[in-house]
Amino acid sequence: MQTLKSMAKANMRQSSMIIALVFIMLLFQVLTEGILLKPINITNLILQNSYILILAIGMVLVIITGHIDLSVGSIAAFVGAISGILMVQYQIPMLLSVIICLIIGAIIGAWQGFWIAYIKIPAFIVTLAGMLLFRGLTLVVLEGKSIAPYPESFQKMSSGFLPDLFGGSTLHMLTILISLTISAVYVLMEWKNRKTQIQYQFDTAPMGIFVAKLVAMALVINAFGYVLAQYEGIPNILVILAILIVLYTFIMRKTIIGRHIYAIGGNEKAAQLSGVKTKKVTFLVFVNMGVLSALSGLVFAARLNAATPKAGNLFELDAIAASFIGGASAYGGIGTVPGAIIGGLVMGVMNNGMSLIGLGIDWQQAIKGLVLLAAVAFDIYNKNKAA
Numbered sequence: 001m002q003t004l005k006s007m008a009k010a011n012m013r014q015s016s017m018i019i020a021l022v023f024i025m026l027l028f029q030v031l032t033e034g035i036l037l038k039p040i041n042i043t044n045l046i047l048q049n050s051y052i053l054i055l056a057i058g059m060v061l062v063i064i065t066g067h068i069d070l071s072v073g074s075i076a077a078f079v080g081a082i083s084g085i086l087m088v089q090y091q092i093p094m095l096l097s098v099i100i101c102l103i104i105g106a107i108i109g110a111w112q113g114f115w116i117a118y119i120k121i122p123a124f125i126v127t128l129a130g131m132l133l134f135r136g137l138t139l140v141v142l143e144g145k146s147i148a149p150y151p152e153s154f155q156k157m158s159s160g161f162l163p164d165l166f167g168g169s170t171l172h173m174l175t176i177l178i179s180l181t182i183s184a185v186y187v188l189m190e191w192k193n194r195k196t197q198i199q200y201q202f203d204t205a206p207m208g209i210f211v212a213k214l215v216a217m218a219l220v221i222n223a224f225g226y227v228l229a230q231y232e233g234i235p236n237i238l239v240i241l242a243i244l245i246v247l248y249t250f251i252m253r254k255t256i257i258g259r260h261i262y263a264i265g266g267n268e269k270a271a272q273l274s275g276v277k278t279k280k281v282t283f284l285v286f287v288n289m290g291v292l293s294a295l296s297g298l299v300f301a302a303r304l305n306a307a308t309p310k311a312g313n314l315f316e317l318d319a320i321a322a323s324f325i326g327g328a329s330a331y332g333g334i335g336t337v338p339g340a341i342i343g344g345l346v347m348g349v350m351n352n353g354m355s356l357i358g359l360g361i362d363w364q365q366a367i368k369g370l371v372l373l374a375a376v377a378f379d380i381y382n383k384n385k386a387a
Helices: 003-012 014-033 041-062 072-089 092-116 123-142 152-159 174-198 207-231 235-254 256-266 267-275 278-304 316-323 337-356 361-385
Strands: none
Touching: 014 174, 014 337, 041 072, 041 152, 041 207, 041 235, 041 256, 041 278, 041 316, 041 337, 072 092, 072 256, 072 278, 072 316, 092 174, 092 278, 152 235, 152 278, 174 207, 207 316, 235 256, 235 337, 256 267, 256 278, 267 278, 316 337, 316 361, 337 361
16 A cells, blocks of 8 residues: 555656546536547547647657747747748658758757857747747748648648558558557556566556556557547557657656756756766757757648748647646656646647637637646645655
């Protein structure tokens, strides 16, 4: 029982957000009379929130280091504008255009990271300046007009689906097979991790609770796959998101640079005295944020099928909110990539559910603000309680 209490306490923030997400989904499922969890709406939820979730992955790293980035929406809009010029006006091949846009994002991130990491200008000021600069450059580049349409191959990045290789008539059989494979891999990995923990005499959950957790997760994964299989199957953007989530979760949990990012957020001076190259790591975090901002801009442009001056509006606030709601600390040093994804899904389900029940954008913004305030207040409460 003591082990269970300590494990619950260690994962309280993320667990509470998962519970909150389930509660919000059930609430809106009832209020919308079953529309929320229909296959077509679940697919729309993924497509509508993909670019915010991409930003949230990068933003949580920035917040863990103790910084903030207000420029991501403007960078996404600027890179989207550049992609429109390259692909629509100059007819440059899609793959080459995407690579150029990602490189531009990395350069922008390096520009901002230099001022923050090496010149020591506060990130709030640098990224606020970047928000204004790149929003202005977007208007200059597009001359206040939208550019469209994009090549069909580019549009499929955001709105396409994996083809069904097995030719299912009512169900997308490839999606069913993938969900079964993922659940099996998950069970094997969790079982291997448990054996390792027992070998090194770490605290582990009782076998009954461990098995119940595996069964519950396997059911969730396959239920999600079944819902997607009833419509068009797995969206291409979900594959991109899954790769990013796995990659960045691995980096933050299993690599040296991941540990260094947490160390900088926990205590930058102590990390520096311990041999961590704090300036270099901070610089790389903002380069990474620039690349993910560029990717987000490309995904949004592909979904909209146009490069528009108003793209990226308030993206930074949604990404920051997703990170904090998902468990990142306002003080730095705490946060996870899966937590940021959960936070983004909480915001996305709320947006979608409130729209389905006909709640106006004014009330939507007010409620989202209250949720963000409550999440940060919860974090501060826990920190003060631990002290």
